[in-house]
Amino acid sequence: MEVDRLKIYKTLAFLLRHRPDVGHLDPDSDGWCEIEAVTRAVVRLTRRRISSGELLRIATRDPRGSFQVRRGHIRACPRGSPRAFRGERVPDILYLSGNQDMAELALQRSVLELSDGAGLRLHVSEHQAWLEAHRQSRPLPRVFYVDASRARRAGLRFQRSKKGIYTVARLPIYFILNLREGFGIQASAGGFLVDRGSDGIPRVALIRVRRRSGITWEVAKGKMEIGESPADTAIRETREEMGLQVPVKVVADLGVSHYGFTTPSGNPRLKVLYLFVLVPTDHPGRFSPASREGIVDVAFFLPEDAVKVVTHASLHRPVRRLKKWLGSDQWKSCDKARST
Numbered sequence: 001m002e003v004d005r006l007k008i009y010k011t012l013a014f015l016l017r018h019r020p021d022v023g024h025l026d027p028d029s030d031g032w033c034e035i036e037a038v039t040r041a042v043v044r045l046t047r048r049r050i051s052s053g054e055l056l057r058i059a060t061r062d063p064r065g066s067f068q069v070r071r072g073h074i075r076a077c078p079r080g081s082p083r084a085f086r087g088e089r090v091p092d093i094l095y096l097s098g099n100q101d102m103a104e105l106a107l108q109r110s111v112l113e114l115s116d117g118a119g120l121r122l123h124v125s126e127h128q129a130w131l132e133a134h135r136q137s138r139p140l141p142r143v144f145y146v147d148a149s150r151a152r153r154a155g156l157r158f159q160r161s162k163k164g165i166y167t168v169a170r171l172p173i174y175f176i177l178n179l180r181e182g183f184g185i186q187a188s189a190g191g192f193l194v195d196r197g198s199d200g201i202p203r204v205a206l207i208r209v210r211r212r213s214g215i216t217w218e219v220a221k222g223k224m225e226i227g228e229s230p231a232d233t234a235i236r237e238t239r240e241e242m243g244l245q246v247p248v249k250v251v252a253d254l255g256v257s258h259y260g261f262t263t264p265s266g267n268p269r270l271k272v273l274y275l276f277v278l279v280p281t282d283h284p285g286r287f288s289p290a291s292r293e294g295i296v297d298v299a300f301f302l303p304e305d306a307v308k309v310v311t312h313a314s315l316h317r318p319v320r321r322l323k324k325w326l327g328s329d330q331w332k333s334c335d336k337a338r339s340t
Helices: 003-018 035-046 052-060 100-109 126-135 148-153 230-242 303-309 313-326 329-339
Strands: 067-070 073-076 093-099 120-123 141-147 166-168 184-196 202-211 214-218 220-223 248-262 268-280 295-301
Touching (some): 003 035, 003 052, 003 073, 035 052, 035 073, 093 100, 093 126, 093 148, 100 141, 120 126, 126 141, 141 148, 141 248, 148 248, 184 230, 184 248, 184 313, 202 220, 202 230, 202 303, 202 313, 220 230, 230 248, 248 329, 268 313, 295 303
Parallel strands (some): 184 268
Antiparallel strands (some): 093 120, 120 166, 184 202, 184 220, 202 214, 202 295, 248 268
16 A cells, blocks of 8 residues: 555544544444545545545555445444444443542543453443442442444444443543533434325425535434423424424424534534424425525425435434334324314
8 A cells, every 4th residue: 555545544544433523524323424525534634635536445445344335425344343333233322330530530541441350331321320320339429421322433342231231341531422621411302293195194204404424314403492391492493494384283202312423613512302293283385494504405204214314323213213103003093183
C-alpha cells in the first residue's frame, strides 16, 4: 500500500471506528455514514485530493475486510469477525453501576475497568443500575450512561448473561456519555401518524429528512418545551414538521427510546425519546413539510414497509411495536370508534 493510500486508510479507520465527530460525521446506530460526507472529512484531515470512487477502492480492496459498503454508505467492521453485527442486538444505551471514586479514576486513566480484572456489569434498566449502586454501599453512588451502540461499532464485545446483564472487560471514557465534557440530556417526543387507506388498511406517515450523513426516513419528533407533556410535544412537533392542518390525537403510547449522539459542536448527548401513535381527527389532506428543518417529504407507508424504510436503528424497535399494535384489537377498537 502506497504512503498516501496508507494515510487515507488509517484516517478512514480513525473516523469510522473511533472519532466520527472529528470529521463532523453523524453515523446511524449501526455505524453507517454517507460516503460523500466521509470523503469530505478524509480530504480535510489528510489534505489530499481524493474522490469518493478512489476512497471506495481503498476501502473495498483492504485484504482484512475492515470496511463494509452498501448503497452509498460505509461503515467500519468490528475488530475480529464481521459477524459481530449479526445476532441479538445490544441496546443502544446500557447503564453501569458505580460511584464517584470510579468516575475520578476513569477520568485519570481515560478508561473504566475493575482492578480485579472482573468484567463490568451493565444493565438495560437505569432503575436496576441505581438499585445495584446503592446495594453495594459505596460512597456517592453513580450510574454511568454507556453508548453501547457506538462502543460495539468500535469493536468492544458485550456478553449477555441469562439474567439479561451485559458484561464488557473495559470501557474507554469516550463511550461513557456522562463522563465526557459537555454532556447533557435531551428530552424529545414524537409521533407515528396513522390513517386508514381507501382499502381499509392502516398506513404510517413518516418524514424524509436531509441530514449531514444523508437523507433518511424518520418519525416526526422534537425537543420538549418547559411545562409541556411528552404527548403534547408529539402532537405539536408532528403537525409542525409535517405541515399538517387538521388536529391530531394520541391513541397509544409506544414507550421511550434511549440513544447517544453528538451535537454539531461535538458535545455528547443522551437522547430520551417518547413515542406515540397519533391519528388525525379528519382527512389529513396535503402535507406542507417544514423545509427549513431539512424535511423534504412526507409519505404514507404500509406498516411492513415502514419497518424497512426507517433508517435509524434506534427507531427499529418502536416501529416494530407499532406494526404489532396495528394488528391488535386495540387498533381495531380505536379505528371502529373513529368511523362511527
